[in-house]
Amino acid sequence: MKIEVTINGEKRQVETAGHRRLLDVLRDEFALFGTKEGCGEGECGACTVLLEGEVVNSCLIAVGQVNGKSLTTIEGMADGQTLHVIQQALIDFGGAQCGICTPGVALCAKWALEKEPNASKERLRELMSGNICRCTGYQAIVDAVVSAQEGADS
Amino acid sequence: MVENKKLFSVGQDIGRVDGVAKVNGSAQYVDDLSYPGMWHGMTKRSEVAHGVLKAIVKGAGSGETAFDWSDIVVVTAADIPGRNTILLMEEDQPALVSVGNHIRHMDEAVALVAAPTRARALAALGALEIEVEELAAAVTPDEALKAEVKIYGDDNIFKSFLIEKGDEDIDTLLASCAHVVEGTYRTGAQEQMYIETQGMISRWDGENCHIIGSMQCPFYVQKAMRTLLDITDDALVVEQAVTGGGFGGKEEYPSMIAGHAALLAKKAGVPVKLIYERDEDIAATTKRHPSVVKHRMGFDEAGNIVAIDIDVVFDGGAYLTLTPVVLSRGVLHAAGPYRCANTRVRGRAVATNTPPHGAFRGFGAPQTTFAYERQMQKAAKALGMSQFALREKCMLVEGDTTSTSQLLKGSVGSIEVMAAVKEHDAKALDTRIDDSAGASIRRGRGLAFYFHGAGFTGSGEARLAGRATVALSASGQFEVRSSSTDIGQGVRTMFSQISATALGVEVDAIEVVVPATNKVPDSGPTVASRTTMVVGKVVHEASVALREKIEAWAADKGMQGMGLREAGAAMAREEGEVAITSQYKPPEGIEWDDETYTGSAYPCYGWAACLIDVSVDLDTAEVTIDRCVHAVDLGKAINPTIVKGQIEGGTLQSLGWALWEEVIYKGGKVQNDRMTNCIIPTFSDAPEMTTILVEEAFDFGPHGAKGVGEIPMDGPCAAVVNAVEDALGELASASSFDTLPLTPEAIGRALRSVS
Numbered sequence: 001m002k003i004e005v006t007i008n009g010e011k012r013q014v015e016t017a018g019h020r021r022l023l024d025v026l027r028d029e030f031a032l033f034g035t036k037e038g039c040g041e042g043e044c045g046a047c048t049v050l051l052e053g054e055v056v057n058s059c060l061i062a063v064g065q066v067n068g069k070s071l072t073t074i075e076g077m078a079d080g081q082t083l084h085v086i087q088q089a090l091i092d093f094g095g096a097q098c099g100i101c102t103p104g105v106a107l108c109a110k111w112a113l114e115k116e117p118n119a120s121k122e123r124l125r126e127l128m129s130g131n132i133c134r135c136t137g138y139q140a141i142v143d144a145v146v147s148a149q150e151g152a153d154s
Numbered sequence: 155m156v157e158n159k160k161l162f163s164v165g166q167d168i169g170r171v172d173g174v175a176k177v178n179g180s181a182q183y184v185d186d187l188s189y190p191g192m193w194h195g196m197t198k199r200s201e202v203a204h205g206v207l208k209a210i211v212k213g214a215g216s217g218e219t220a221f222d223w224s225d226i227v228v229v230t231a232a233d234i235p236g237r238n239t240i241l242l243m244e245e246d247q248p249a250l251v252s253v254g255n256h257i258r259h260m261d262e263a264v265a266l267v268a269a270p271t272r273a274r275a276l277a278a279l280g281a282l283e284i285e286v287e288e289l290a291a292a293v294t295p296d297e298a299l300k301a302e303v304k305i306y307g308d309d310n311i312f313k314s315f316l317i318e319k320g321d322e323d324i325d326t327l328l329a330s331c332a333h334v335v336e337g338t339y340r341t342g343a344q345e346q347m348y349i350e351t352q353g354m355i356s357r358w359d360g361e362n363c364h365i366i367g368s369m370q371c372p373f374y375v376q377k378a379m380r381t382l383l384d385i386t387d388d389a390l391v392v393e394q395a396v397t398g399g400g401f402g403g404k405e406e407y408p409s410m411i412a413g414h415a416a417l418l419a420k421k422a423g424v425p426v427k428l429i430y431e432r433d434e435d436i437a438a439t440t441k442r443h444p445s446v447v448k449h450r451m452g453f454d455e456a457g458n459i460v461a462i463d464i465d466v467v468f469d470g471g472a473y474l475t476l477t478p479v480v481l482s483r484g485v486l487h488a489a490g491p492y493r494c495a496n497t498r499v500r501g502r503a504v505a506t507n508t509p510p511h512g513a514f515r516g517f518g519a520p521q522t523t524f525a526y527e528r529q530m531q532k533a534a535k536a537l538g539m540s541q542f543a544l545r546e547k548c549m550l551v552e553g554d555t556t557s558t559s560q561l562l563k564g565s566v567g568s569i570e571v572m573a574a575v576k577e578h579d580a581k582a583l584d585t586r587i588d589d590s591a592g593a594s595i596r597r598g599r600g601l602a603f604y605f606h607g608a609g610f611t612g613s614g615e616a617r618l619a620g621r622a623t624v625a626l627s628a629s630g631q632f633e634v635r636s637s638s639t640d641i642g643q644g645v646r647t648m649f650s651q652i653s654a655t656a657l658g659v660e661v662d663a664i665e666v667v668v669p670a671t672n673k674v675p676d677s678g679p680t681v682a683s684r685t686t687m688v689v690g691k692v693v694h695e696a697s698v699a700l701r702e703k704i705e706a707w708a709a710d711k712g713m714q715g716m717g718l719r720e721a722g723a724a725m726a727r728e729e730g731e732v733a734i735t736s737q738y739k740p741p742e743g744i745e746w747d748d749e750t751y752t753g754s755a756y757p758c759y760g761w762a763a764c765l766i767d768v769s770v771d772l773d774t775a776e777v778t779i780d781r782c783v784h785a786v787d788l789g790k791a792i793n794p795t796i797v798k799g800q801i802e803g804g805t806l807q808s809l810g811w812a813l814w815e816e817v818i819y820k821g822g823k824v825q826n827d828r829m830t831n832c833i834i835p836t837f838s839d840a841p842e843m844t845t846i847l848v849e850e851a852f853d854f855g856p857h858g859a860k861g862v863g864e865i866p867m868d869g870p871c872a873a874v875v876n877a878v879e880d881a882l883g884e885l886a887s888a889s890s891f892d893t894l895p896l897t898p899e900a901i902g903r904a905l906r907s908v909s
Contacts, residue, residue: 033186034179036398038349039432043829046349074179083177091173094795097803098642099176100350100398106177125837132829134347134399135642137802138840140795 003067007032008076018064023047025063026073034074034103038132045131048104049073055111055130074103077110086110086148093144097135105131109145113152121146164655164857167795170647171666172396172640184353184367184395185429192355193227194272195418195428196279198265199438200257203507203822204291204303207251207284210265215281226278227422229266231255234417236384240409241377246306247473247510249382249413257286258305258472259509260823261438263410268418268426291507293822295446295469298506305472306505312470313478313503315485317751319557320461320496327461327496331452335533339449339525340893343469343817344442344807346514347834350398352407352439353429356415361385363416366393369408370400370639371679376671378409383416393670400641401807402513405681406475407439433827440512441817443468443480443503445521447488449529457537457547459494462557466501466522471510477503480511482611484518486755487868489557490526491568491605492548497557508822513681515804516867519606520811527602527872528892531879541601541876542576549603560754565860567761567787567850572603574785574846575763583767584780594772597780598881602873603763607756608852608861609684612746615738615757620678620689624653624696625733626704630723632657634666634693636677638685643863644796645685651792652690652856656697658718675735683760683861686792687852688738694856696736703732741854758852760865761787764805764873766841770881775901777813777878779841784870787848789860797862798845804866805843810835812871816895884908 001018004011007030014029026032026049035058038046042057049058050072077084086109089095096102105128112119112127119127124145125138133141159166175181198210210230215221231238231252238252239245251257251264264284269275292298298310306312328334354367363385369375372392379390392412397404411428419426430439448465466485470477485501516523534544550556552566583597609615622636634653640646646666654661667673677689701718707729708714708721716724725732746753767781784805791797814833818825826832851858871894878901879891890904 027186032179033182036183036350037185038351039829041432041828041830044349078178083174087177090177091169092167094170094799096170096173096176097644097799098348098350098397098399099172099181100183100348102176103179121842125840129836129838132349132834132836134349134401134807134834135803136799137804137806137843138837139802139843139845140799142837142842 001064003063005066006070008072016063018062020063021059022061022063022066023058026058032073032075036100036103038100043132045104045108046101048107048131050107050111055108072107074107077106084110085151086145089144089148090141093140093147095136095141095144101131101133105133105141113145113149117152160660161658162655163651163661164792166793168647168651168661168793170644170796171650172646181396183350183398184355187355187366187395189355189357189425192425192427193268193270193422194275195266195268195415195426196275197263197414198267198279198282198284200251200260200262200264202257202286202288203260203293205257205286205288207253207255207257207264208287209253209285211283211285213281213283215277221277221281225270225274227268227418228282229417229421233421234382236382239381240413241381242374242406242409242475243478244474247475249410259507261509263414266414266418268422291822293507293819295467295504295506298504303507305507306474310505311502312474312505313481315482315501315751317485317497317499317557319559322496324461324463324496324498328450328452328463331460332455333453333533333536335451335529335536337449337529337532337889337892339447339528341445341521341524342894343444343511344514344811344815345436345817345832346401346403348399348401348403351430351432351435352404352411353427354408354411354415355425355427356412356419357425358420362389364391365412365416366395367408367412368397368404369394370404370641370681372669372671373637373676374406374679375409375412378413379416382413387671391670391672394639394668397639397641401515402517402681403439404641405513405679407512432829436827436832437824438509440475440510442514443470443511443518443521447522447525449525451529451533453533453537457539457544459492459548461496462489462494464488464499466499468503468518469506469508469511470503471506471508473510475510475512477511480513480518484522486558486607486611487519488522488526491550491603491761493550493554499557508819515807516864517682519864520808520868520871523604523868524872524894527604527869528875531876532888542579545603546572556755558752558755565758565789565850565852567848570848570850571761571763571785571787574848575765575783578765578783578844596770596772596881598768598770598877598879600766600873600875600877600880601763602869602876604869605759605761606683606865606868607759608687609757610682611755612748612753615688615740618678620692620738621675621735622677622689622692622696623675623733623735624693624700625731626700626722626726628726628731630726632659632664632722634664635674636689636693637669637674638677638689639669639680641680643800644793647796648686648792649690649693652694653697656694657701663719683863683865687855687860690856690859691854692736692738696734699734699736700732703734757854758860760861762865762869764870766870766873766877768874768877768881770878770901775898775905777896779809779874782841782870783844784866785846785848786862786865787850788862789852789855790849790858791847792857792859794847797847800862801845801866802843805870806835806840808867808870809874812874812894813896816897
C-alpha cells in the first residue's frame with residue numbers, strides 16, 4: 001500500500017506492504033538509522049518514536065497504522081545543529097554511555113516532560129520505565145531529565 | 155586560571171567526545187552500516203545438547219513447492235580454508251561442527267546461510283536440515299564430574315587451582331576455633347544484555363578481508379581469523395563499529411561471528427552482514443559462570459580470622475574459551491580483603507554440555523565475593539559484633555598480606571571507603587510499618603566490603619606489553635592510536651584528557667582514533683579494569699615524549715614561547731607525521747609464581763564498600779531498594795562524571811543479578827531467551843544512588859588512576875542480600891539467602907518453609 005506520513009515535519013511517502021514493522025520502514029526506506037532495534041518485542045524501548053506526540057515502540061507498529069499521521073524520530077529532536085535541552089543534558093550528566101538506547105531514552109524523556117511537566121523524580125522513573133539502559137544504572141539519565149525539567153521551569 | 159583548567163583537563167567533567175553523535179542518533183552501529191550488494195547471513199544451530207552431526211541437507215522446505223536454493227549460499231565446516239577453530243586459549247571450539255564430529259551444546263553453530271534479504275535467509279534456515287545422532291549429555295557440573303560423558307579430557311575439568319597460605323593444617327585449625335561459619339553459596343548464569351545484539355559485516359577484495367562490527371578486542375578477532383581463514387595480518391583488517399555495550403560479552407564471542415561473516419562473504423562473493431536476533435544472542439553467546447562456593451571461616455573469641463577454607467566450582471560450559479582465567483580471578487579474590495594467616499582455596503572449572511560461559515564484568519570475582527560477604531554477615535551475628543566493627547577489625551590495610559602473600563604497599567583505600575560509607579550508616583532505618591493498604595513491610599540494611607585486582611593477573615601485563623601511539627599527523631592534528639575500544643565506558647574521552655593534559659593542549663586538539671588493526675598498535679584487550687590504568691599510562695608516556703620532541707624541535711628552530719599546537723603545526727608542515735609509540739612496563743617488584751599461585755597477583759587493587767537499605771513486602775515477597783550508597787577507591791577520577799557512570803552501571807548490574815536476573819536452562823537449553831522473560835532492571839526497579847569517589851593514588855597509574863570497570867559489579871549483590879536477610883531475620887533460615895537470584899518466588903518459598 002501507499003503510505004503517506006509526516007516525519008519530523010516533512011511529508012514523506014512510500015509504497016510498501018502495510019504489515020511491515022514501522023521500525024524496518026524507518027530504517028530501510030527512509031534511512032533513519034537513529035531508531036534502533038534492541039529486542040523486537042516492545043520490551044527495551046530502543047526503537048521508541050513519537051506517533052502523534054505519543055510514545056510508541058516502532059517494532060510493534062505496522063506501518064499501515066501510521067498512514068496519514070505524524071512521527072518524530074531522534075533525527076527530528078534537535079533544532080538543526082542546536083541540540084534539544086534533554087539531549088544536551090544527557091551529554092552533560094553522562095546519561096549516554098554506549099548510546100544504543102539513547103535515541104529512545106531522549107524521545108521518551110521529551111514525551112514525559114511534555115505530558116507531565118511537574119512530574120516528581122519517582123513519576124519520571126515510572127514514565128520512562130519502558131526504556132531499558134544497561135550501562136548507566138539510570139541515575140545519570142534521571143539527573144539529566146530532572147535538570148532539563150528545572151531548566152524548562154526557570 | 156581558566157586557561158590552566160583548559161590545559162589541565164584531567165579530573166574534569168568533559169562531556170564525552172562522542173556525545174553529540176550518540177544523542178542525535180547519528181552514531182553508526184554495525185546494523186546501521188551497509189555496502190553495495192550486501193547480503194544477510196544467519197546461523198543454523200544444534201537442537202541437542204550432545205550428539206554426532208550425521209548430515210547437513212538442503213531440504214525442500216515446508217512450502218507447497220520445493221525450496222529454491224538458487225540464490226542461497228550455504229557454508230559448512232568443509233568451506234573453512236584454515237583450521238576449524240575459534241582460537242583464543244585453546245583450539246577446542248570449532249567455528250562450525252563438521253559432519254561426523256560432536257555437537258557439544260544446544261544452539262551450537264553447525265552451518266551458515268546467506269541470501270540477498272533477511273527474509274530469504276530465514277526461509278533458507280528453515281529449509282536446511284541437519285541429521286544428528288543424539289548422545290547422553292551432562293548439563294550440570296555434578297553430572298559432568300562423574301565423567302560418564304566425556305566433554306573435555308578424561309575428567310571434564312578445564313582447570314583447577316590451589317592457593318595455600320600458612321603452614322598449619324586448615325582442618326585442625328578450624329576444629330579449634332571459637333566460632334566457625336559455614337555456608338554453600340550458589341549463583342546462576344547472568345546475561346550481559348548489552349542493548350545492541352552482536353553483529354559483524356565482512357567483505358572481501360580478492361584475498362583481502364575486511365571485518366567491521368561490535369567488539370571489545372579487535373586483535374583477539376585478528377588472532378582467531380589467522381587460524382580460521384589462514385590469512386596474514388597484512389591481508390586482514392578488523393575494525394570496530396560503534397559498539398552498543400559489551401560488559402565482557404563482546405570480549406571473545408565476536409571472533410565467532412566475525413569468522414562466520416567472513417566465511418559467508420568469501421563464498422558468496424559479496425559483503426555479508428550477520429546480526430544476531432535477541433533470542434539467538436541470549437541462547438548462544440557466553441554468560442557469567444554459574445558457581446557453587448563452599449566456604450568455611452574460623453574466628454577466635456575477639457573476632458580475628460584464624461583460618462579460611464574455600465572450595466569453588468564454576469560451570470564452564472562446553473568449550474574452554476576464557477574459563478581458566480575467569481576461575482583464576484575467582485579464586486584470587488575468594489578469601490576477600492581480610493587478614494588471615496591460614497588460607498586454603500581450591501577451585502575447579504568443569505566442562506558441561508551447555509553453551510560456553512565466559513567473560514562478564516567482574517570475571518569470576520562477583521561469585522566468590524558474594525560468598526565471603528554473606529559469610530562476614532553471618533560471622534558478625536555469631537560474634538555479636540556490628541557489621542562495620544567486624545569488617546573494620548579484619549580488613550586488609552597497608553602492610554598486610556593477601557591470600558597469595560602479596561604485601562600491600564600503597565594505594566590501599568580500605569579504611570577510607572569504609573569510613574565514607576559508615577557516615578551514611580548514622581541515618582536510621584525508616585522503621586515505620588507501612589500498612590496503608592494492609593501491607594506488611596519489613597525494612598533492613600546490608601553492608602558489603604570488597605576489593606578487585608586491576609589489570610591482568612601476575613606477570614600478564616609484562617607478557618602483553620601493550621603499546622599505544624600518540625602522533626602529530628601530517629596535517630597537524632594530535633592523534634591517540636590504541637586498540638582500546640570505547641564500548642560506552644568513555645575511553646575515547648579519558649584518553650583525550652590524559653593526552654591533552656600531558657601535551658598541554660585543549661581536549662579538542664586530540665583525536666582518539668577508532669580502533670582498526672591496520673591503524674593502531676596492539677594495546678592488549680579492552681578488559682580486566684586495565685584500560686585507563688595500563689593503556690592510559692602508555693598514552694600518557696607517549697604524549698609526554700611527543701611534547702618533548704616538539705618542544706626540542708621548536709627550540710632548535712628558535713621558536714620558544716610558541717604554544718604546542720602552533721609549534722606542532724609548524725613541525726608537521728616541515729617534517730610530516732611525528733609518531734611516538736610507547737610500550738607498557740609494569741612497576742618494579744611485581745613478582746608472581748604461576749606454579750604455586752603466590753606473590754603479587756595484581757599491581758594494585760580497587761577497594762569498595764556498599765550500604766543498602768531495603769523494604770520487603772511480606773505479602774508479595776517483593777524487595778524494594780530504598781537506598782544505595784557506594785564508595786569506591788579508584789586512585790584518581792580522570793573524568794568524575796564518566797567514572798561515576800561506570801560505578802552506577804556496574805552497581806545496578808550487581809543488584810539485578812542479586813534480585814531478578816536468572817537464565818533458566820532445561821536439558822542444557824536456555825528457556826528464557828527474550829527480554830520479556832530474561833529480565834534486567836528498569837528505571838523503576840533502580841534505586842537512587844549515592845556514589846562516593848575515593849582517590850588513593852596508585853603511583854604507577856596515569857595521575858594516580860587505577861582500575862574501576864569491574865569492582866562495582868562485585869559487591870552490591872551481597873549488600874542487598876544481606877539487607878534482605880536483615881529485614882526478614884527470624885522469618886526465614888539464614889541459608890535461604892545463599893542462592894541467587896533472590897526473586898520474590900525464592901523469598902516466598904523461604905518464608906513458607908519456616909512458617
